[in-house]
Amino acid sequence: MTQPAKIHVSSEPVSRLSDVKSSAKPSVVRTFLRGRGSSAIADGTFKVLVFLCALSIFGIVFLIAYELVSRSQLTLSKFGLSFFFRSAWDPVNGDFGALPFIFGTLMSSFLALLISVPFALGVAIFLTEMCPKWLRGPLSFLTELLAAIPSVVYGLWAIFVLIPILRDNVNPKLTFTLGWTGFFGGSNAGYSMLAAGVILAIMILPIISSLTREVMTSVPMVQREGVLALGATRWEMIRIGVLRNARIGIVGAIILGLGRALGETMAVTMVIGNRPEIVKSLLAPGYTMASVLANEFSEATDDLYLSALIEIGLALFLVTIVVNACARVLVWAVTRGAPARVA
Amino acid sequence: MGVGIEVSDLNAWYGTNHTLQEIQLTIPANHATALIGPSGCGKSTFVRCLNRMHETNPIARVTGKVLINDVDIYADASPVEIRRRVGMVFQRPNPFPTMSIYDNVASGLKLNGFRSRRVLDEVVERSLRQSALWEEVKDDLKKKSGASLSGGQQQRLCIARALAVDPEVMLMDEPASALDPVSTAKIEDLIFELKSQYTIVIVTHNMQQAARVAENTGFFLMGKLIEFDSTHKIFTNPHDKRTEDYITGRFG
Amino acid sequence: MAAHTMRPPLRASSVNVFTRRMKSGIVSGLAVLATIIVVAPLIAILFYLLKQGVTSLNWDFFTKIPVPVGEKGGGMENAIVGSGVILAIASLIGIPLGIGAGIYLAEYAGETRIGNLVRFTADVLNGVPSIVMGIAIYALIVLPQKHFSAFAGGVVLGVMMVPTVTRTTEEMLRMVPHAIREAALGLGVPTWRSVLTITLRTASAGIVTGCMLAFARVAGETAPLLFTAFGNAFRSTSLNEPIAALPLQIFVYAVSPYDEWHRLAWAGALVLIVLIIASVALVRYVVSRGTLKGAS
Numbered sequence: 001m002t003q004p005a006k007i008h009v010s011s012e013p014v015s016r017l018s019d020v021k022s023s024a025k026p027s028v029v030r031t032f033l034r035g036r037g038s039s040a041i042a043d044g045t046f047k048v049l050v051f052l053c054a055l056s057i058f059g060i061v062f063l064i065a066y067e068l069v070s071r072s073q074l075t076l077s078k079f080g081l082s083f084f085f086r087s088a089w090d091p092v093n094g095d096f097g098a099l100p101f102i103f104g105t106l107m108s109s110f111l112a113l114l115i116s117v118p119f120a121l122g123v124a125i126f127l128t129e130m131c132p133k134w135l136r137g138p139l140s141f142l143t144e145l146l147a148a149i150p151s152v153v154y155g156l157w158a159i160f161v162l163i164p165i166l167r168d169n170v171n172p173k174l175t176f177t178l179g180w181t182g183f184f185g186g187s188n189a190g191y192s193m194l195a196a197g198v199i200l201a202i203m204i205l206p207i208i209s210s211l212t213r214e215v216m217t218s219v220p221m222v223q224r225e226g227v228l229a230l231g232a233t234r235w236e237m238i239r240i241g242v243l244r245n246a247r248i249g250i251v252g253a254i255i256l257g258l259g260r261a262l263g264e265t266m267a268v269t270m271v272i273g274n275r276p277e278i279v280k281s282l283l284a285p286g287y288t289m290a291s292v293l294a295n296e297f298s299e300a301t302d303d304l305y306l307s308a309l310i311e312i313g314l315a316l317f318l319v320t321i322v323v324n325a326c327a328r329v330l331v332w333a334v335t336r337g338a339p340a341r342v343a
Numbered sequence: 344m345g346v347g348i349e350v351s352d353l354n355a356w357y358g359t360n361h362t363l364q365e366i367q368l369t370i371p372a373n374h375a376t377a378l379i380g381p382s383g384c385g386k387s388t389f390v391r392c393l394n395r396m397h398e399t400n401p402i403a404r405v406t407g408k409v410l411i412n413d414v415d416i417y418a419d420a421s422p423v424e425i426r427r428r429v430g431m432v433f434q435r436p437n438p439f440p441t442m443s444i445y446d447n448v449a450s451g452l453k454l455n456g457f458r459s460r461r462v463l464d465e466v467v468e469r470s471l472r473q474s475a476l477w478e479e480v481k482d483d484l485k486k487k488s489g490a491s492l493s494g495g496q497q498q499r500l501c502i503a504r505a506l507a508v509d510p511e512v513m514l515m516d517e518p519a520s521a522l523d524p525v526s527t528a529k530i531e532d533l534i535f536e537l538k539s540q541y542t543i544v545i546v547t548h549n550m551q552q553a554a555r556v557a558e559n560t561g562f563f564l565m566g567k568l569i570e571f572d573s574t575h576k577i578f579t580n581p582h583d584k585r586t587e588d589y590i591t592g593r594f595g
Numbered sequence: 596m597a598a599h600t601m602r603p604p605l606r607a608s609s610v611n612v613f614t615r616r617m618k619s620g621i622v623s624g625l626a627v628l629a630t631i632i633v634v635a636p637l638i639a640i641l642f643y644l645l646k647q648g649v650t651s652l653n654w655d656f657f658t659k660i661p662v663p664v665g666e667k668g669g670g671m672e673n674a675i676v677g678s679g680v681i682l683a684i685a686s687l688i689g690i691p692l693g694i695g696a697g698i699y700l701a702e703y704a705g706e707t708r709i710g711n712l713v714r715f716t717a718d719v720l721n722g723v724p725s726i727v728m729g730i731a732i733y734a735l736i737v738l739p740q741k742h743f744s745a746f747a748g749g750v751v752l753g754v755m756m757v758p759t760v761t762r763t764t765e766e767m768l769r770m771v772p773h774a775i776r777e778a779a780l781g782l783g784v785p786t787w788r789s790v791l792t793i794t795l796r797t798a799s800a801g802i803v804t805g806c807m808l809a810f811a812r813v814a815g816e817t818a819p820l821l822f823t824a825f826g827n828a829f830r831s832t833s834l835n836e837p838i839a840a841l842p843l844q845i846f847v848y849a850v851s852p853y854d855e856w857h858r859l860a861w862a863g864a865l866v867l868i869v870l871i872i873a874s875v876a877l878v879r880y881v882v883s884r885g886t887l888k889g890a891s
Contacts (some may be wrong), residue, residue, distance in 0.1 A: 030509050321724075396780065
């Protein structure tokens with residue numbers, strides 16, 4: 001410890017590094033490092049590898065599109081575009097028309113938006129502008145949780161809780177009060193378009209709400225402060241300072257919710273009743289594109305049947321891509337490319 | 344064991360910004376050279392050209408010749424090889440937060456594939472002693488993370504890390520500007536000790552610091568090297584009027 | 596006359612102010628009401644699920660395979676094991692691809708056009724319905740092989756993991772301060788090594804939780820497995836045969852007419868929910884702490 005060659009804290013003016021210089025260690029390090037060479041090959045290989053990983057994303061999309069298109073050729077050539085405008089579903093005789101399913105998908109999604117959007121916006125406004133700090137964490141945790149619950153679990157709950165409630169309590173009241181409109185009549189089995197709309201609404205609400213919140217919080221504080229300084233009430237501040245700036249993103253959030261509703265499979269299949277008919281009453285069973293795929297795909301025996309189903313899948317694929325692309329563009333426009341944390 | 348640096352016709356761009364213009368300079372070996380000048384004059388860009396860090400930015404560009412020990416660092420070697428021979432200490436201490444003190448100091452070697460435990464132990468101790476940190480951390484080498492030290496200690500850790508790879512040149516970009524006076528004094532003492540073994544180039548805003556540690560000083564202004572001479576001459580009898588204005592505090 | 600009376604006084608009429616304040620109050624009230632209407636039933640759903648699941652959960656659930664219809668008892672051991680097999684394959688595919696793509700986006704592609712294109716495509720891919728993914732993989736793997744398989748199930752779930760893992764990896768890597776990368780570069784560490792051992796390691800906590808989230812998300816997916824893994828009433832670990840999976844089994848049992856199977860479905864749902872809650876909570880915890888361990 002007191003060997004004079006050892007170096008102490010540099011409070012002493014005389015440099016003793018010359019003692020260290022005499023040891024052979026530095027040259028070992030230097031020689032080693034000199035021998036490492038440039039890492040150009042390893043660097044290049046690494047860059048190529050990660051680039052290939054990134055390309056795989058394109059590859060996946062391309063692959064899906066390719067398979068869907070090539071495997072639906074049979075019905076594409078047989079029925080052409082009329083496939084989507086006919087009401088027929090007769091696997092035995094090879095007659096296929098997807099209109100009931102398209103109707104079902106659109107109707108259930110539209111219903112879901114109708115129910116969920118007002119609530120989603122209300123929740124988003126509350127959480128962003130009015131919620132006390134201590135409540136914000138638990139509530140947003142709850143929202144995230146609900147967005148992550150699997151579809152089949154929602155479906156399970158819907159079968160044993162939602163459908164009985166609808167069938168026994170809600171539907172009779174609806175028929176009684178609004179039956180004259182024609183939307184609430186007929187048989188009341190519980191398994192219905194309405195049930196599908198409600199469960200979809202519950203499922204897409206957290207998504208619309210979270211994304212709306214993200215869009216609203218990305219509006220800078222100065223916008224709010226500026227409006228408040230002019231003497232606005234709280235609602236006016238929200239309306240003018242926040243919503244007006246964020247409305248493009250909010251539309252995007254809603255469209256994203258729509259995209260999710262269009263493709264939702266399990267929960268809908270479990271409650272919609274699975275009957276390929278176009279009926280006015282919301283209390284009647286229906287069928288969606290995703291549901292018919294889930295129910296009948298593994299039983300498709302002949303190639304034409306399979307082709308018809310795959311063509312429905314192709315339509316679903318294209319529609320959801322377009323809807324999601326539009327939604328993302330709108331949300332990006334407001335949040336400037338910050339990645340959305342919503343699945 | 345120091346190396347001389349010869350810079351000729353060095354130009355650097357940052358996008359369309361011509362940040363360095365026609366720099367000609369010879370930095371003597373085994374001495375400390377200070378580079379002074381007002382903010383934005385290009386002195387930081389200059390040192391980053393000496394270890395090819397400037398070009399890591401996609402919009403950066405460099406032309407000219409830089410010889411370190413007769414090796415043209417742009418034409419004759421790859422950036423990675425050069426950076427192993429020219430060490431750098433940055434303005435804000437940046438130890439690796441997920442590594443212990445030991446691993447931080449050894450990182451330059453370990454991450455280049457060095458395996459021998461015994462030699463690593465010796466190198467780590469040597470480097471920490473050189474940077475005057477050994478006594479303070481020798482008992483916690485593997486237990487404490489690099490980021491758990493104080494600011495001054497972190498900077499000395501970064502110096503030790505740079506020294507561990509036994510570079511020929513040490514570049515220091517305002518190494519003490521983020522530190523308190525006591526740590527600053529310790530760092531200046533370090534530079535004083537290290538310069539007999541390495542060629543040191545130190546960028547500084549602090550003219551007293553330049554006067555204390557460096558034998559030679561260069562004055563940069565708006566991308567040009569205005570004057571380069573012994574520190575004594577620069578601070579007592581500068582040749583160029585702009586140098587004199589800066590020294591006397593008329594601007595910057 | 597004093598100067599201040601030369602201009603007409605600026606004063607909102609008191610009626611106007613009252614109406615505006617009323618409006619604001621009503622809207623605020625509606626927002627609160629909306630939140631209550633949404634939150635209360637949603638909490639009720641969660642509790643109902645927990646309650647039903649807990650009463651149905653017992654040790655047999657995890658250790659026994661289903662018994663013939665009509666008999667009591669049995670469990671979902673085969674489905675749990677099956678899910679494990681499928682998810683293992685999925686992770687082997689999805690996590691490396693996703694992390695690689697994330698590294699590319701964060702370290703090499705930055706704000707370039709191709710980088711933005713990759714990001715956009717990943718987000719769009721996220722929105723493709725899982726059943727459509729299942730169809731594509733069915734066409735790609737099941738049709739040529741002429742049989743359902745655990746492998747096909749693993750592939751479809753793995754592919755679904757890629758966009759999520761990519762985006763979270765990129766996000767976490769971007770949070771690593773530039774100074775750390777500069778320090779590594781300044782030492783003459785090769786770029787590939789610096790990215791893997793320094794940047795990636797610094798962001799590792801966040802990246803791991805991102806993978807967990809992707810994992811939990813695909814663990815609950817049913818639709819894509821309907822015609823890839825297909826399901827199996829018995830225990831199987833073979834990659835080339837149909838295999839049971841937890842969400843699949845829940846679906847089959849839920850739509851069946853047997854009470855005993857309903858009970859098992861609730862138990863299975865509980866297992867899934869616990870997994871989800873754990874992942875979401877963990878992700879929030881890690882993100883709130885920041886991804887840099889010990890950074891000052």
